Amino acid sequence: MEANREKYAADLSSIKEAHDRIKPYIHRTPVLTSESLNSISGRSLFFKCECFQKGGAFKFRGACNAVLSLDAEQAAKGVVTHSSGNHAAALSLAAKIQGIPAYIVVPKGAPKCKVDNVIRYGGKVIWSEATMSSREEVASKVLQETGSVLIHPYNDGRIISGQGTIALELLEQIQEIDAIVVPISGGGLISGVALAAKSIKPSIRIIAAEPKGADDAAQSKVAGKIITLPVTNTIADGLRASLGGLTWPVVRDLVDDVVTLEDCEIIEAMKMCYEILKVSVEPSGAIGLAAVLSNSFRNNPSWRDCKNIGIVLSGGNVDLGSLWDSFKRSK
Amino acid sequence: MEANREKYAADLSSIKEAHDRIKPYIHRTPVLTSESLNSISGRSLFFKCECFQKGGAFKFRGACNAVLSLDAEQAAKGVVTHSSGNHAAALSLAAKIQGIPAYIVVPKGAPKCKVDNVIRYGGKVIWSEATMSSREEVASKVLQETGSVLIHPYNDGRIISGQGTIALELLEQIQEIDAIVVPISGGGLISGVALAAKSIKPSIRIIAAEPKGADDAAQSKVAGKIITLPVTNTIADGLRASLGGLTWPVVRDLVDDVVTLEDCEIIEAMKMCYEILKVSVEPSGAIGLAAVLSNSFRNNPSWRDCKNIGIVLSGGNVDLGSLWDSFKRSK
Structure with a gap:
């Protein structure tokens, strides 16, 4: 191993x-x-x-590790992800702790309590359609506009x-x-x-x-x-x-x-x-x-x-x- | 102190x-x-x-202490209480661990889940009316019949x-x-x-x-x-x-x-x-x-x-x- x-x-x-x-x-x-x-x-x-x-x-563990692994220059521009739920809230919270922006692409139909958590932790919600292609498209637009770093929910x-x-x-x-x-x-x-x-x-x-x-x-x-x-x-x-x-x-x-x-x-x-x-x-x-x-x-x-x-x-x-x-x- | x-x-x-x-x-x-x-x-x-x-x-803490404080002869005859809920289940469980009988006087109207717990832990349920006087009367009858020890829910x-x-x-x-x-x-x-x-x-x-x-x-x-x-x-x-x-x-x-x-x-x-x-x-x-x-x-x-x-x-x-x-x- x-x-x-x-x-x-x-x-x-x-x-x-x-x-x-x-x-x-x-x-x-x-x-x-x-x-x-x-x-x-x-x-x-x-x-x-x-x-x-x-x-x-559990999502906060990974999100927190990802945010804390960024160098200062990367971090300052913020992080972005697309997620229907817990990763979104976790990334918002991790970003909040570091004082950096979190842009969260949320597909329509995501559970209300999870979206509420994103908002409570200060994440900026950007809505997309429910399909994966719409999620990815909206996220890449945010990436280009903000220069932020994509933190994928799991493939990272x-x-x-x-x-x-x-x-x-x-x-x-x-x-x-x-x-x-x-x-x-x-x-x-x-x-x-x-x-x-x-x-x-x-x-x-x-x-x-x-x-x-x-x-x-x-x-x-x-x-x-x-x-x-x-x-x-x-x-x-x-x-x-x-x-x-x-x-x-x-x-x-x-x-x-x-x-x-x-x-x-x-x-x-x-x-x-x-x-x-x-x-x-x-x-x-x-x-x-x-x-x-x-x-x-x-x-x-x-x-x-x-x-x-x-x-x-x-x-x-x-x-x-x-x-x-x-x-x-x-x- | x-x-x-x-x-x-x-x-x-x-x-x-x-x-x-x-x-x-x-x-x-x-x-x-x-x-x-x-x-x-x-x-x-x-x-x-x-x-x-x-x-x-929390009731299990007190019930367990009471049951474990009994001498062998007392314990063998079992314990009795009247309770609408958690003390009853706790005493049943404590008695079960010690392998002694628990007689539980339960007033009518007690929450179902709490009575279910008494039964699950092997307590013997004896119903009384909801009034305190009926509870005490039934309990004292059980005491006389069994020679068991009364474990009051709190005044002990x-x-x-x-x-x-x-x-x-x-x-x-x-x-x-x-x-x-x-x-x-x-x-x-x-x-x-x-x-x-x-x-x-x-x-x-x-x-x-x-x-x-x-x-x-x-x-x-x-x-x-x-x-x-x-x-x-x-x-x-x-x-x-x-x-x-x-x-x-x-x-x-x-x-x-x-x-x-x-x-x-x-x-x-x-x-x-x-x-x-x-x-x-x-x-x-x-x-x-x-x-x-x-x-x-x-x-x-x-x-x-x-x-x-x-x-x-x-x-x-x-x-x-x-x-x-x-x-x-x-x-």
Whole structure:
């Protein structure tokens, strides 16, 4: 694993550097356990609560690392990104801490609470259409006009290194973990976690959790190349992105399995997070618990030996109104 | 404060003994912070998250200490209590861990999720009418029939000592706290917290938070004696009990103020816990935040110097259905 930085966009040392850089700004999030959920799942579950991270999601780690990695001249011109949600708010917050502008291209239809967070943290919202091409077009226009730096939500070594700091903390907090279940979307989070965790503890298993309605990672693993979906359909609004050129090699090589989940399974897990764990998570945040409780995971003999499972609760930004509607729909 | 155990039902050493006794069984709950809530309140707030405690509320600390304090012969006959909620579940769980029976007298109308917890933890539910006299009558019948030991929800030195362990942890976790805001009902929680905190740090202020519709503690402080209310009316189902003979002297002497809150203020604070702090709390759990945000607290010159405020989020057991109804009602 020593030569990972040549092979991949991040490695254990870039992740440790990121941790040193961002430590004064981030929350070292707690790990919660629940005997009720242990008994339901038949394992010992360790929930790394990134919903308590600043900005309400793990995204602040990567955004903060990216912003702090800029030199003074670059930084002064500000940063830009296109994001439907948590990365946008995280980048706004990281920019605010450094006193630099953040230009956020937000696709129409993004969850209100996430856009509110962008505005609360002082990000300048620029609307685009919901399509990826419109997002990219508007972002590149902003780039040209402002001279700012693009911080991609996941296809960026600084972002991947930042997200990997979760695994550093989790393995310090709970040494005996033998698998980590991580939501997958663009792959920044799982790439960072996999690179850090497998460098520290090579025997550890990394399992991705993905909505069935946005299962491009599962399909990519089968095809052996990046598959992008023409449309996605899932309640987990944070998990609709496609893998990038920097995250795919890590997902291809280091992710041991992709478990895909129906929206109803995600909602059921989300409900358990509220009612049993007492943690407010968004649908994307609860998918790791849904994976561990799914039949495909339970019945897979490869994971029978995984007794101590880390689960990344990735975020908690949810409109209580939409949350309640989804609970009602699921009945 | 050295002679507190002669004066009061608990003191720092009984609380430390309780902590040593219960430590292997309880969660050392994390302290969460939120810059958004700091900025809204104009203080630094430190949330001691007892909603993450086993059984979903601080009550497990006292119940566990009481059960572990029994000698083998007493313990074998089991324990009994009457409680509408969290103490019942906590005592059931503590009894289950020790392998002894728990007889729980539950008044009609208790929240479903709390009764479900009692059943899940193996407590034997015996229904009574909602009145205190019916609760006590049924409980004393069970006592006679089983020879079990009554564990009162709060008017018991072992319970008060157990709840006080919260303050030991909080002041270890955050040394700079200069006030702690604590929900008040029967007074077991605030008595334990006040005795521990003021022994460790005499300058610390202890502020009670109480619903306006169940403001017997506020009235008692004014009257200089225990006042009991003929009826209570509040959404905070956990805060309807009256002070007891063992908790009143502590409340009288060591609680610096009682802030009373309207239900709408409690609901608003509860919403903030979900949306900003990402923590699921029950109404009683959120009242401390409501207190800190209230005008009567903000405008009281006595608390102007309290910059670093600990808030006990006492519990998180709530039916999501009733929660949503209360959010809608409050609009």
